[in-house]
Amino acid sequence: MDDLKTFVEVAKQNSMxxxxxxxxxxxxxxxxxxxxxxxxxxCNLFLRTPHGVRLTNEGKVLYERTVTLLHYWEQTNEMMSxxxxxxxxxxxxxxTTAAIRLPSLLAEVYRxxxxxxxxxxxxxxEQIVNKLINYEIDAGFIAGFINKSGIxxxxxxxxxxxxxxxxxxxxxxxxxxxxxxxxxxLTFKTGCSYRQxxxxxxxxxxxxxxxxxxxxxxxxxxxxxxxxMGISILPxxxxxxxxxxxxxxxxxxxxxxxxxxxxxxxxxxxxxxxMEQVGKNSKEGCS
Numbered sequence: 595m596d597d598l599k600t601f602v603e604v605a606k607q608n609s610m611x612x613x614x615x616x617x618x619x620x621x622x623x624x625x626x627x628x629x630x631x632x633x634x635x636x637c638n639l640f641l642r643t644p645h646g647v648r649l650t651n652e653g654k655v656l657y658e659r660t661v662t663l664l665h666y667w668e669q670t671n672e673m674m675s676x677x678x679x680x681x682x683x684x685x686x687x688x689x690t691t692a693a694i695r696l697p698s699l700l701a702e703v704y705r706x707x708x709x710x711x712x713x714x715x716x717x718x719x720e721q722i723v724n725k726l727i728n729y730e731i732d733a734g735f736i737a738g739f740i741n742k743s744g745i746x747x748x749x750x751x752x753x754x755x756x757x758x759x760x761x762x763x764x765x766x767x768x769x770x771x772x773x774x775x776x777x778x779x780l781t782f783k784t785g786c787s788y789r790q791x792x793x794x795x796x797x798x799x800x801x802x803x804x805x806x807x808x809x810x811x812x813x814x815x816x817x818x819x820x821x822x823m824g825i826s827i828l829p830x831x832x833x834x835x836x837x838x839x840x841x842x843x844x845x846x847x848x849x850x851x852x853x854x855x856x857x858x859x860x861x862x863x864x865x866x867x868x869m870e871q872v873g874k875n876s877k878e879g880c881s
Contacts, residue, residue, distance in 0.1 A: 595667065597627045598660045601639070604628060605657045609646040631656075665729040682711045683865075686722035686734035689782070689812055690832045691853055695751055696735070699872055707865045720785030726856060733857040733866070737787030740856075747856035750873035753829035755791065755849055757842040760822040764840020771799050778824030779806045780815045787851065792827040795848050 603613040604624065614621040632639050639653035649657055687696060692714060700712060717725070719736035726734055726745065739747050759767065759774075766773050774796070781789035796803060807824060809815045815826050820838045827848070833841065843849070855869045 595664075597631050599664060600624055600627045601631055602657065602660055602664065604640070604647065605649055605653065607646075608648055612646075661729055682713065683733070683863075684713045684715070684731040686725055686731045687714060687716055688719060688722070688735060688737060688786070688788075688853075689716040690753075690788070690829055691735045691751070692716050693812060694829070694831050695853070699869070702872070703865055703868050706868055710865060718783055718785035718789075719787045723856070726858060729858075732861070732863075733855065736854055736856055737851050739852075739854045744859045745856055746859045746862075747854040748870060748873055749852040750855045750869055751853040753831060753851045753853060755788070755827055755844055755851055756830045756833065757795075757825060757827055757844055758816070758819050758833055759825050759840050759842060760819060761838055761840055762822065763825070764842060767840075767842055771801065774799075774801050774825060776802065776804050779803045780818050780824040780826045781806065781808060782810070782815075783808050788827055788829075791848055791851065792825075795827065795844065798847075 600613060600617065603616055604610055607613050607616070610624045610628065611621050614624045617624070628639065635652070635656065637652045638650050639656060640647040641650055696714070700714075703710065703712065715731070719738070719740070722731070722734035722736050723740050723742060723745065725731045727742065735750070736747075737753075739749075757771075763773065763777070779789075779792060779796070781792060783789075803824075807818070809818070812828070812832060815828070816833060816836055816839065818824060819826055820836075827844070829851070830841065833839065855866070855873070857863075857866060
């Protein structure tokens with residue numbers, strides 16, 4: 595099992611020396627373990643290059659199965675040692691959801707499950723799904739449901755989306771949106787669902803942009819919109835308290851996005867019922 599743990603780290607780092615640094619052992623120790631695995635499976639698991647290593651086709655197969663194996667092995671160890679399972683939970687979230695929706699939701703989780711420690715990390719919907727598949731997080735919040743094998747989920751929030759512009763541009767905007775021609779797109783990185791929504795909106799209206807500018811925070815996007823650097827689409831709940839920007843209503847096709855809570859199939863936890871109830875209450879409040 596120790597050899598397999600080392601194998602996974604080498605694959606992640608694409609380097610035996612970097613994996614050795616992670617485990618604080620000599621590189622020769624890592625090299626020996628990899629040779630032992632290759633002898634056991636009677637195949638090359640890595641291609642050696644001047645810049646490190648990369649997985650062979652056989653190595654990719656072993657990597658995918660080993661990640662899953664290690665996840666269940668660690669889970670089993672917790673069960674056998676009679677520790678409180680999942681007392682530490684890793685959750686991914688879009689930054690907009692983390693900023694506006696999660697504080698009250700996580701407070702409710704803590705009230706119901708006071709011994710659970712939640713670690714929150716932000717990213718795009720695409721990044722969150724990939725981390726969930728690779729067992730890097732336990733669950734996540736994404737925009738819309740992504741149909742992936744082994745992933746389950748349910749809607750939890752419904753967000754009203756608005757086009758945000760500077761005051762001067764917003765004052766000139768009409769229902770054709772033609773005034774947006776040549777504006778910069780201000781968005782999060784590729785893989786962000788709100789970015790995809792803005793791209794679809796502009797494409798459907800035959801509008802071109804001068805450039806796409808990527809940011810790592812909500813405040814940076816809003817600040818640049820205020821200063822006339824471009825346009826963006828964000829949830830109204832995120833921007834409603836900001837001044838010196840214009841909130842422009844979108845056609846119904848683009849105006850609503852559901853946030854889903856997603857987790858791996860067959861890994862339902864009782865505390866997820868808190869999330870599920872929030873989703874049900876949200877639907878009842880809209881009906």
